[in-house]
Amino acid sequence: MNRHRTQRIGYAFLALVTLAVVAPILVVVGIIIARGFGAISWEFISAMPYDGMKEGGIFPAIVGTLLLTLGTALAAIPVGIGGTIYLAEYARDTWLTRCIRLAIVNLAGIPSIVYGLFGLGMFVLFMRMGTSILAGSLTLAIMTLPVIISTGEEALRAVPTEFRTVSASLGGTRWQGIRHVILPQALPGMITGIILGLLRAAGETAPILFTVAAFFLPRLPSSPFDQTMALPYHLYVISTQVPGMPQSIQYGTALVLLALVLSMNLVATVIRSYFRRRRQW
Amino acid sequence: MVEPKIRIENVSYSYDGKRIMNDVTLDIEANAITVFFGPAGGGKTTLLRLLNRLNDLVEGTQMTGRILLDGEDIYTPGTHVPNLRRRVGMVFALPLPLPGSIRENVLYGPQLAGTRDSRRLDEIIQRSLTQAALWDEVKDRLDSPAVALSGGQQQRLCIARSLALEPEVLLLDEPTSGLDPISTKKVEESLFELKEQYTVIIVPHSVQQAARVADHAAFFLMGELVEYRSGNEIFTTPRDKRTEDYVTGRFG
Numbered sequence: 001m002n003r004h005r006t007q008r009i010g011y012a013f014l015a016l017v018t019l020a021v022v023a024p025i026l027v028v029v030g031i032i033i034a035r036g037f038g039a040i041s042w043e044f045i046s047a048m049p050y051d052g053m054k055e056g057g058i059f060p061a062i063v064g065t066l067l068l069t070l071g072t073a074l075a076a077i078p079v080g081i082g083g084t085i086y087l088a089e090y091a092r093d094t095w096l097t098r099c100i101r102l103a104i105v106n107l108a109g110i111p112s113i114v115y116g117l118f119g120l121g122m123f124v125l126f127m128r129m130g131t132s133i134l135a136g137s138l139t140l141a142i143m144t145l146p147v148i149i150s151t152g153e154e155a156l157r158a159v160p161t162e163f164r165t166v167s168a169s170l171g172g173t174r175w176q177g178i179r180h181v182i183l184p185q186a187l188p189g190m191i192t193g194i195i196l197g198l199l200r201a202a203g204e205t206a207p208i209l210f211t212v213a214a215f216f217l218p219r220l221p222s223s224p225f226d227q228t229m230a231l232p233y234h235l236y237v238i239s240t241q242v243p244g245m246p247q248s249i250q251y252g253t254a255l256v257l258l259a260l261v262l263s264m265n266l267v268a269t270v271i272r273s274y275f276r277r278r279r280q281w
Numbered sequence: 282m283v284e285p286k287i288r289i290e291n292v293s294y295s296y297d298g299k300r301i302m303n304d305v306t307l308d309i310e311a312n313a314i315t316v317f318f319g320p321a322g323g324g325k326t327t328l329l330r331l332l333n334r335l336n337d338l339v340e341g342t343q344m345t346g347r348i349l350l351d352g353e354d355i356y357t358p359g360t361h362v363p364n365l366r367r368r369v370g371m372v373f374a375l376p377l378p379l380p381g382s383i384r385e386n387v388l389y390g391p392q393l394a395g396t397r398d399s400r401r402l403d404e405i406i407q408r409s410l411t412q413a414a415l416w417d418e419v420k421d422r423l424d425s426p427a428v429a430l431s432g433g434q435q436q437r438l439c440i441a442r443s444l445a446l447e448p449e450v451l452l453l454d455e456p457t458s459g460l461d462p463i464s465t466k467k468v469e470e471s472l473f474e475l476k477e478q479y480t481v482i483i484v485p486h487s488v489q490q491a492a493r494v495a496d497h498a499a500f501f502l503m504g505e506l507v508e509y510r511s512g513n514e515i516f517t518t519p520r521d522k523r524t525e526d527y528v529t530g531r532f533g
Contacts, residue, residue: 092340162377169335170390171367171446180389181379 032254039252048218053238054245056218058253063220064133064228065260068212069202071137071224072144076201077194079141080148084190087149088156089178108146113206115143120210134224136212143207144197151196155189156182188276195268199261205232215241231257284352286311286450286480287332292346294327296339302327302504304346309497314472314481316495316512318488319527323501325484329452332482333369334362350450367394370448374455376435378427383419386427386438390446405445413441414471433464440471450480458486469494488528492516500524 047057091097119139129135159182167177201207213233221228235253238245285308294302302324309315317325330336331348334355347354355365367390379386387406388396396402406423410416415437419430427438436456443451453472457465472494475481485491491498495512500521508515508524519525 160377162373162375163379165335165338166373166377166379167389168338168363169333169366169371169373170393170442171363172389172393173363176393180393185380 029258032251032258035247036251036253036255039246039248040255044252045256049216050218053216053234053242054249058229058231058234058256060217060220061229061231061234061253062256062260064213064230065202065232065257067133067221067228068136068140068208068230069198069264071133072140072201073194073198075138075141076144076148076197080145080152080194080197081190083145084149084152084156085178085183088153089174089182104146104149107142108150111206112143112204113209115139116207116209116211118142119207124211130225131210131212131214131227132225133212133221133228136208136228136230137224139207139211140201140204143204144201147197147200148190148193151193152186152190155186155193158189159185184275188272191268191272191275195265195272198268199265202261202264203232203257205236208233231260283311285309286351287482288347288349288352289328289332290347290349292328292331292344292348294324294331294336294342294344296342300504305504305506306346307499307506307509309480309482311480312476312478313496314476314483314494316491316498317482317484317501318491318498319501319507322503324504325501326454328501329371329454329482329484332450332452333366333371334360335366335371337362363393367446368448369450369452370443370446371452372436372440372443372454372456374458376432376439376459378430378435378438381427382424383427383430383438384423386442387445389442394446409441409444410438412444412471412475413437414467415441431464433460433467436460436464437468437471440468444475444479448479450482451475453481453483455484455486457490465490488516488530492528500527502527 044057045062046059048059049056087097087100091100116139119135119142123129123135123138124131127135129138163181163185164174164177167181168174172180205213208230212227213230214227215237217227217229231253235250235257238253239250287309289305289307289309292302292305293300301322305324305328317328319325327336331344332350332355336342336344344356348356350365350369354360379389384406387409388402391402391405396405407416407420410419415434418434419438427435430438436459440451440453440456457468460468469490472481472483476496483494485494492512495516497509498512498515499509500507500515500519500523502523508519508521510520515524516528519528525531
């Protein structure tokens with residue numbers, strides 16, 4: 001066969017595969033927008049729900065998801081970055097660090113409902129936090145850590161060793177080299193891991209099921225020890241637990257969750273490209 | 282001979298159980314250019330990296346013997362290694378600018394060492410870039426990215442970066458291996474000026490370069506120090522047959 005034709009067939013195949021990946025996303029987003037857009041109104045995103053959640057808005061669920069994501073970020077980012085730096089830059093290759101790495105890889109594969117049960121046993125009951133934003137955030141943070149750490153380690157290892165040597169040769173301590181030379185170069189990659197982890201946390205239902213989520217709570221939480229509604233759980237509730245729920249509210253809620261997650265993604269991408277530009281090469 | 286700047290005593294070194302340097306002893310004179318030369322794998326770079334403890338960063342190595350800087354053993358427990366590396370600076374074969382501007386590159390060492398005064402920092406920039414024969418080419422764009430410089434300029438920037446710390450000893454590991462002849466000439470010329478002030482140890486990238494710059498020269502072969510004499514003698518009338526074969530180009 002003529003090689004130009006082979007190439008054209010190859011391209012066509014790749015285009016088809018790409019389409020097969022992109023099409024479902026477009027269809028899902030399209031359906032959600034088409035069916036949910038009618039429900040969106042100022043009242044829908046700013047009012048409390050009432051009349052068995054069939055009327056009013058989803059404001060407490062939006063606030064709850066934002067608070068949970070914030071709490072997850074506060075808990076997961078410092079621990080995640082610290083653990084990443086330790087594993088990639090300080091830890092020597094011993095059986096202990098190998099066990100830690102193995103544990104992290106395995107943690108990434110654990111079903112989210114298991115994290116939910118762990119959170120219930122550990123934070124809610126054993127540490128007596130009760131079902132609270134604190135317990136839910138910590139549960140989500142633990143679920144997020146493996147993603148943050150494994151992508152972060154990749155990013156740090158991608159920075160050539162020679163930079164560490166150069167920094168050391170100029171009288172830099174190991175930490176100074178990491179702080180001034182290695183981290184700035186690895187940061188965009190590390191932020192990618194943080195974004196992925198936090199977005200997954202924002203959309204999870206199972207880990208918050210037993211640890212924080214309220215079925216119906218038409219007021220805002222006043223402290224980290226309060227329960228709260230949250231968008232993914234609210235969506236689950238109104239889709240399966242409440243008979244006679246208008247479909248537009250279900251899709252409207254899904255649309256708000258989607259928009260929230262995508263806009264957080266956008267903000268994070270802007271932050272990342274800022275760091276990437278600052279790197280200057 | 283006056284007190285040597287560096288005294289290397291019976292140094293042996295192995296990596297992963299494989300011996301790569303065997304019982305090397307030599308003294309290095311202050312304010313002179315000493316050359317370590319010989320075929321690849323002879324242990325020149327390894328010895329260079331032992332002199333400022335850069336090999337500490339490598340795992341699975343073992344060293345015996347002593348290395349004295351001004352009479353003090355640099356491998357004594359409790360040695361402040363960052364300070365040692367400020368006294369014994371190093372320039373690598375491949376120029377590797379740190380991310381950031383020319384200014385940031387030159388000032389990296391002094392700032393980590395705690396120099397804050399901006400007048401002092403400006404002096405350091407001008408002095409070290411001038412010593413590295415780069416000042417005239419970059420004085421108007423100190424804040425542009427260092428990677429935008431040509432290869433030869435980058436290497437002189439790396440020299441300037443080391444000189445910014447005013448080290449007592451400057452180690453250069455094939456500093457001109459990636460450079461064109463003109464840049465090489467500039468670097469070599471700056472070496473002659475540097476030895477007034479510093480003790481220079483260089484692994485040259487060719488025998489010709491070794492002969493051009495050496496006050497003293499040490500010939501290394503497979504981890505052994507074969508011959509160590511003044512530059513004039515070793516390149517014109519080598520004593521050891523192996524040295525002679527190498528400098529006359531019969532092998533290597």
